[in-house]
Amino acid sequence: MATTTESVSNGEGPVNEEKGDTLRPDDLSEMLAAGTKDVHEKAENTQFVKDFLRGRIRKELFKLGAVALYFTYTAMEEEIEINKDHPHFAPLYFPSELHRHEALGRDLEYFYGPEWKSQISCSPATQRYVDRIHQVGRDDPALLVAHAYTRYMGDLSGGQVLKKVAQRALKLPPTGEGLEFYQFDAIDSAKAFKQLYRSRMNELELDAETKKSLVDEAIKAFQFNMEVFEELEEIGKTFQEEVSEAGMPIHGDTGGDISKCPYYAAKMATTGGTAYACQLAMAVLRHPTGQVLIATWFAALAGLAAWWILWSVWMPAGI
Numbered sequence: 001m002a003t004t005t006e007s008v009s010n011g012e013g014p015v016n017e018e019k020g021d022t023l024r025p026d027d028l029s030e031m032l033a034a035g036t037k038d039v040h041e042k043a044e045n046t047q048f049v050k051d052f053l054r055g056r057i058r059k060e061l062f063k064l065g066a067v068a069l070y071f072t073y074t075a076m077e078e079e080i081e082i083n084k085d086h087p088h089f090a091p092l093y094f095p096s097e098l099h100r101h102e103a104l105g106r107d108l109e110y111f112y113g114p115e116w117k118s119q120i121s122c123s124p125a126t127q128r129y130v131d132r133i134h135q136v137g138r139d140d141p142a143l144l145v146a147h148a149y150t151r152y153m154g155d156l157s158g159g160q161v162l163k164k165v166a167q168r169a170l171k172l173p174p175t176g177e178g179l180e181f182y183q184f185d186a187i188d189s190a191k192a193f194k195q196l197y198r199s200r201m202n203e204l205e206l207d208a209e210t211k212k213s214l215v216d217e218a219i220k221a222f223q224f225n226m227e228v229f230e231e232l233e234e235i236g237k238t239f240q241e242e243v244s245e246a247g248m249p250i251h252g253d254t255g256g257d258i259s260k261c262p263y264y265a266a267k268m269a270t271t272g273g274t275a276y277a278c279q280l281a282m283a284v285l286r287h288p289t290g291q292v293l294i295a296t297w298f299a300a301l302a303g304l305a306a307w308w309i310l311w312s313v314w315m316p317a318g319i
Helices: 028-035 037-044 047-053 059-082 101-112 124-139 141-156 158-169 190-203 208-237 262-271 274-286 288-318
Strands: 003-008 015-020
Touching: 028 037, 028 141, 028 190, 028 208, 037 208, 047 158, 047 208, 059 101, 059 124, 059 141, 059 208, 124 141, 124 208, 141 158, 141 190, 141 208
Parallel strands: none
Antiparallel strands: 003 015
16 A cells, blocks of 8 residues: 655644555544535535625625634534544644644634724634534544644645635735635645544544444534525625626615715716716716706796796887
8 A cells, every 4th residue: 555654743742653655434534524514515505605705705704704713613622632632633733733723713813903802703603613523522522633623634624725715805915804704824735634534533443333423423513604694695795796897886775866875976077977966966966956056947948938028028129
């Protein structure tokens, strides 16, 4: 059987690992991959994730997603620290390589400013996720493997795609501010590290019942993530549409009414097009004061017309 050697710090110093490239169906990594396949696909097909991948992500919603991740990773990494010496988790303890809550804190400081902690709160869906993580850490630490697998392996895989999408869609700095969560500075090769992590999982001395419990817990972890996605999607529906520079500006619920949106009026005026004149006329007609002014103007015009007719009729006779 062919083997390769990996060097990873494991949080304490270089560790050389030999791992095989042949996997068995009863290996934990294989059981988790197979057991979570359906729920994984469901999570990837939630509307929130699909919109994200298309670049349809608002900054305010992205920030709330980062808040949810911050509370989730803080809970998970608190429990990992408490249980780092547990025989069913110790081989997977990679704090310097994997832990994310500090990076998320820096992202939130970028978005919310130095007082960011006073401006965020844990949402209901995230709180249920957090509560489950703490319960697992307290009652059955072996199940932390399922939560770590679900989050960290996902971050090292699809998370790198989301980073690029977010950077483009939100016009974030190329230097990485606001996206440190996705940056694993202590990992040179994500592929090699994932292989090492899976091999460590497969070496855990677990009976068949515990492995099944881990698969069930990983499914729950995906379900908790989907609940957070769905919650974010519902919150997103309450946000006003942002201005699109690519087409006709739509600002909030003004419907393009320049009497309600100064930005729209200014933008249309600078184009010098006839559309602005039409919009301005319509805005004036819809406004009560404008209606009175127009009525007064028409009355004055009618009076002037009447005077002109009388003048045209009677003045020649006088001459």
